[in-house]
Amino acid sequence: MRAVVVSAPGTAELVEAACRPPGPGEVRVRVAVAGICGTDRRLAARGADPPRIPGHEAAGHLDDGTPVGIHPDVGCGRCPHCLAGLENRCPDKRSVGLDRDGGLAEWLCVPAAHAVPVAGLDLRLVPLLEPLACCLHALSTLGVGRGDTALVVGAGSMGLLCMWALQAAGATVAVAQRSPERRALAARLGADVVLDPGQDPQAELGRAPSVAVVAAPGTEPLAWALAKVAVGGRVHAFASTPGGAPVDANVVHYRHLTVVGSTGSTVGDYRRARDLAASGEVPLARLPRSTVPLERAPAVLLGRDGHGALKITVDVEGTSQ
Ligand SMILES: [Zn+2]
Ligand SMILES: [Zn+2]
Structure with missing residues (x-):
């Protein structure tokens, strides 16, 4: 599959990467679109060892065609924070696109609970649900x-x-x-x-x-x-x-x-974000957004492209080209 990979500090490249099969409890998502934010740019600047596919604001389809948005903060499921439903406070959390591979790739595997159904929403706006x-x-x-x-x-x-x-x-x-x-x-x-x-x-x-x-x-x-x-x-x-x-x-x-202070969100927050977007109470379509193809994602991550855009999303599937 085509994937953007961050390795040494200041490196991000579009490469042909192996597509791993879903592990126990995971689902496979065919990624359609993913957002890029400051967190991704900071990852690209500091590098990743082992190399990492960024992208924590992703959306796509399950194998059965269900449209889903990805909630990235995956907690351990056992600590007091996780048991209280605050997986974003988990000391052992492994966030999609940071601690495990993310959505700047054609395929993505995540725990089933973190692929949230988003039927009825414009999939191009779904990357905005995470922020x-x-x-x-x-x-x-x-x-x-x-x-x-x-x-x-x-x-x-x-x-x-x-x-x-x-x-x-x-x-x-x-x-x-x-x-x-x-x-x-x-x-x-x-x-x-x-x-x-x-x-x-x-x-x-x-x-x-x-x-x-x-x-x-x-x-x-x-x-x-x-x-x-x-x-x-x-x-x-x-x-x-x-x-x-x-x-x-x-x-x-x-x-x-x-x-x-707080950082990240819970699956519950993500579902509320989806519902506020679906009801129109939060008019996500009005947020100025520019979309780039996957080929341009490395330059955006490295700060060489996309200057001045308020929000950049990456058309991973290539449908809008
Ligand atoms: Zn972000
Ligand atoms: Zn935990």
């Missing part, structure tokens, strides 16, 4: 409800998916973003308020946001959110930040803040 599931998981740690005011810092694809997820939970959402183009995009996609970091969310929203999701890396966006949420507010550190993001503990202390 949406991560947003839903993050929101579950914030306890967002109807009537909340929320602040999203950063209008990249994750920030915009969080915006829709917060709105679906009943919140009024302000999106803060430095670039005017991205601010305009957030407004077009339905942000209740857009602002640049020089503006005050409380003034724009009418009251200080009770929750914030920081979907931009670095200390500055996190520190800004900690300063701008309401006293007693809750802030999710959602962006991965190379080198860390030190913040002033006094701000947390004197403003009575709760800082939370």
Whole structure:
């Protein structure tokens, strides 16, 4: 089968790879489409030994034709986190596309429970369910409800998916973003308020946001959110930040803040993402997306292609060429 393989740091190649048969409890998926995100680019930059097929945002068909989306966080199934249904916290989790081979290949084998049926959804949008599931998981740690005011810092694809997820939970959402183009995009996609970091969310929203999701890396966006949420507010550190993001503990202390974090999602979050997309509450088709053939995936992974695109999906099957 054709597959993209990451080996030495800074290498990603399209190769002819062996297609392994499904193991016990696994199903085989004929991959149709897969998304590429920062996690995949970081894997390509640091390399993989043994070599790895990336792609944790995949969709395709089972042998019987059932359309499925892949939930990538595969837990051990035995530890306290897995038994509580929080496989994304499992210390021994083996995530599809990171710790085991992923969806940038014509075939993929995953545990049956992680191939989630997605009948009725446009398969080209199904790679977006994984990042949406991560947003839903993050929101579950914030306890967002109807009537909340929320602040999203950063209008990249994750920030915009969080915006829709917060709105679906009943919140009024302000999106803060430095670039005017991205601010305009957030407004077009339905942000209740857009602002640049020089503006005050409380003034724009009418009251200080009770929750914030920081979907931009670095200390500055996190520190800004900690300063701008309401006293007693809750802030999710959602962006991965190379080198860390030190913040002033006094701000947390004197403003009575709760800082939370999470990474990945559970199968339950993935199913909720599917249902929100299917009902139209989260309008995934409106997220700007560019699609490339599998041949271009290595260049995208290595940052040599796809600049400026908000979200890139890979047409693995070659149907749209
Ligand atoms: Zn991702
Ligand atoms: Zn576990």
